[in-house]
Structures are given as structure tokens and as C-alpha cells.
Amino acid sequence: MRYISSGHSHGEQITIIIEGIPSNLSIDIKKINEELKKRQKGYGRGQRMQIEHDQAQILSGVLFGKTTGAPIAVVVKNKDYQFHLQYMEPFAHDLTNYNPIKVPRPGHADLVGAIKYNFRDMRLVFERASARETVSRVVVGAICKQILALLNIETLSYVKNIGGISCKIDFDKTYIEKSLVSMPSKTASEKAMELIDETMLKRDTLGGICQVEVNNVPVGLGSFVTDETKLDAKIASSVMSIQSCKGVEFGDGFELSNYFGSQAHDEISYEDGFTRQSNHYGGFEGGMTSGMPIILKAVFKPIPTLMQPLQSVNIDTKAKTASHIERSDVCVLPAAAIICEHTVAIEITKALITQFTSDTIEQLIDAVFNYQKYTKRF
Numbered sequence: 222m223r224y225i226s227s228g229h230s231h232g233e234q235i236t237i238i239i240e241g242i243p244s245n246l247s248i249d250i251k252k253i254n255e256e257l258k259k260r261q262k263g264y265g266r267g268q269r270m271q272i273e274h275d276q277a278q279i280l281s282g283v284l285f286g287k288t289t290g291a292p293i294a295v296v297v298k299n300k301d302y303q304f305h306l307q308y309m310e311p312f313a314h315d316l317t318n319y320n321p322i323k324v325p326r327p328g329h330a331d332l333v334g335a336i337k338y339n340f341r342d343m344r345l346v347f348e349r350a351s352a353r354e355t356v357s358r359v360v361v362g363a364i365c366k367q368i369l370a371l372l373n374i375e376t377l378s379y380v381k382n383i384g385g386i387s388c389k390i391d392f393d394k395t396y397i398e399k400s401l402v403s404m405p406s407k408t409a410s411e412k413a414m415e416l417i418d419e420t421m422l423k424r425d426t427l428g429g430i431c432q433v434e435v436n437n438v439p440v441g442l443g444s445f446v447t448d449e450t451k452l453d454a455k456i457a458s459s460v461m462s463i464q465s466c467k468g469v470e471f472g473d474g475f476e477l478s479n480y481f482g483s484q485a486h487d488e489i490s491y492e493d494g495f496t497r498q499s500n501h502y503g504g505f506e507g508g509m510t511s512g513m514p515i516i517l518k519a520v521f522k523p524i525p526t527l528m529q530p531l532q533s534v535n536i537d538t539k540a541k542t543a544s545h546i547e548r549s550d551v552c553v554l555p556a557a558a559i560i561c562e563h564t565v566a567i568e569i570t571k572a573l574i575t576q577f578t579s580d581t582i583e584q585l586i587d588a589v590f591n592y593q594k595y596t597k598r599f
């Protein structure tokens with residue numbers, strides 16, 4: 222299974238083509254749109270999210286509500302396009318009131334992208350580098366989650382830390398949906414929202430950490446046989462490719478450097494099949510799922526666009542100047558958590574579809590359930 226997306230942040234639409242989804246999968250479009258809505262919410266988002274009301278429109282690859290096995294084409298319109306039409310239309314020629322952006326923002330893709338592609342206007346970089354692209358990951362991930370649900374595989378995501386505020390007390394996963402910052406703690410949510418307000422007043426931005434959990438994954442997805450087949454590496458690579466993600470860890474991750482081996486390894490026991498007494502490795506051994514829940518954390522840096530701009534240089538005059546200001550978010554961690562969850566769902570679905578017979582959804586379900594019976598008997 223693979224997908225490709227095309228689209229600009231302020232262009233007409235994001236277009237997505239997905240190939241390799243088994244036939245006969247009933248598609249619940251409402252669920253896709255619910256996930257898109259979750260990507261847009263969160264305390265600390267900018268005005269853009271008040272304009273956009275993302276709705277996926279499936280154009281082909283689905284008939285009578287079910288996948289046909291052919292490539293699926295999906296579009297999500299950008300409502301913001303109407304305000305940028307004059308220059309965002311692909312063959313725009315009336316540029317009388319258009320000002321090219323000459324000053325790159327530190328932390329964004331602006332400068333390096335302009336050098337690499339020989340652009341004299343930063344817009345040509347950030348229109349694609351922007352996280353608007355993650356709409357495509359959520360659409361594809363939402364379809365994948367519909368496959369995973371049929372296999373009883375559940376995904377969950379939440380925000381663990383915003384600007385150093387973490388969920389140390391009153392940890393309660395049922396609070397995630399209620400929290401405006403998607404944190405599983407009322408105390409941490411309130412503190413994080415206060416910090417976001419203060420940060421906005423200071424015209425600054427915040428980063429943080431999100432966590433994804435996947436339960437009931439069959440043991441042995443992925444493989445140890447080559448670097449390319451290791452599933453933890455594939456998931457890490459995909460999550461790292463999300464805009465502003467700066468690190469990924471599984472299980473206890475970097476903390477493992479402080480453990481002795483006797484404290485680190487997940488001891489093996491047998492209760493109606495093989496299991497582990499702990500999950501320090503976050504569900505992976507040898508690049509394969511261990512059967513324990515997948516636990517992934519990802520760290521997101523503070524958003525590059527600041528309302529109190531940092532120092533930069535005009536690419537034409539080479540004069541020192543304040544960097545470009547573009548309407549921006551203060552904190553995107555709730556959205557980042559949803560994007561991470563869908564990215565992980567995509568990689569797990571790809572692994573399942575690669576490993577098991579999957580022309581039809583019925584074949585995939587049969588193959589996975591038979592394999593799970595075998596792993597229980599082993």
C-alpha cells in the first residue's frame with residue numbers, strides 16, 4: 222500500500238491517491254471527517270483553523286460505499302484559497318499587489334528550500350513544506366484505522382507534555398477527549414492552557430511531546446532480516462517526517478541509557494500464549510512487533526513563525542532584518558498527536574497488507590486471525 226499527495230497550503234485543495242487498499246472495505250466517510258476535525262482542533266491553534274472545515278471527498282476507487290481495490294482518489298478543499306486566489310492559482314499572471322517573501326524564517330524550511338530549488342520567493346517553499354500536507358496523512362490513516370478496527374487493533378494518541386508541563390498527576394485517559402489540549406490530566410491541561418495564553422502574549426511559541434499507543438497488534442509484524450523490513454524503523458521514519466518532529470522513541474527510549482540490562486529487558490512468560498512482564502521496549506524486538514502494545518513518543522519543536530520575529534537576512538539585499546511574519550499557531554501538540562496516530566496507523570496497515578494475503582478485506586481478516594491462532598498455539 223502506498224499513497225501520494227499534492228497540494229499547497231493556500232492552494233485550491235489537497236489531492237491524495239491511495240493504492241493497495243483491499244477491495245470490499247466499507248468506507249465510513251463520517252469517520253474520516255471526524256478525524257480531520259480532530260486534526261484542526263486544540264487550544265493554541267491560529268486563525269487558519271477557524272476558516273478551514275476540512276471535509277474529504279472521495280472521487281474514485283469506492284463504489285456503493287466499498288473499496289474496489291483500485292486506487293482511491295480523495296480531495297480536501299482549502300477554504301483559505303479564496304483569500305489567496307490572486308497569486309495561488311497555478312497560472313496567476315496579475316501579480317500587481319503581490320509581494321514576494323524575501324526574508325526566511327529561522328526554523329522553517331524557507332532558506333534551505335529556496336537555496337536548493339533556486340527560488341527568490343519563500344512562498345514557493347513553504348506552500349508545500351507547511352503542515353497543511355498532514356491532511357493527507359489523516360485521510361489515509363483514517364481509512365487504515367477502519368481496516369485496523371476490523372482486526373481489533375486499536376490506536377490512541379494524546380499529548381504528554383507542552384512546554385515542559387507534563388501529566389504527572391490525576392492521569393486519566395478518559396479525560397483526553399474533554400481536554401482542549403488532548404492531555405490525559407485535568408491539572409496538566411489547565412496549566413498548559415495558561416502557559417499557551419502567556420506564550421501568546423509574549424508573542425512566542427511552544428513545543429511538546431505526544432504519545433501514540435497501539436493495542437492488540439499481532440506478534441511478528443515487520444522483520445529482522447533486512448534493514449528495510451524493520452517495522453520500528455519504518456514507523457520512526459514516517460513519524461520523523463511530520464513537520465517540526467525532532468525525535469521519536471519507543472517504550473522507555475532514551476531513558477534506557479540509565480538502566481542495567483536486568484532492568485531493561487522485558488522478561489518472557491507464558492499465559493495462554495507468550496507474553497512479557499513489562500514493556501520497556503514499547504512493543505518491538507528485532508524490528509518486529511513483540512505482541513505488547515506499541516508505545517511511541519514523539520517530540521515536536523516550538524513552531525518557527527514567531528509574532529516577535531527572530532533575526533534573519535533578506536535574500537536579495539543580504540541586509541540583516543526581522544524574519545517574515547505569517548499567520549501562525551502558538552502550539553500544535555493536539556494536532557501533532559492526531560497526525561502521529563494516523564501516521565503510525567498507516568505504517569501498521571502497510572505491514573499487515575505486505576505480510577498477509579490482502580486482495581480483499583475478507584482475505585486479510587482471515588489471514589490475520591488464522592495467524593493469531595497460530596501464534597497463540599506456538
Ligand SMILES: Cc1cc2nc3c(=O)[nH]c(=O)nc-3n(C[C@H](O)[C@H](O)[C@H](O)COP(=O)(O)O)c2cc1C
Pocket residue numbers: 267328329330350351352355463464465466522524525526548549550553556557560
Ligand atoms: C500541525 C502542525 C501545524 C503547524 N503550523 C505551523 C505554523 O502555523 N507556523 C509555523 O511556522 N510552523 C508550523 N508548523 C511547523 C512547520 O511546518 C515546520 O517547522 C516546517 O515545515 C519545517 O520543518 P521541520 O520543523 O520539520 O524542520 C506546524 C507543524 C505541525 C505539525
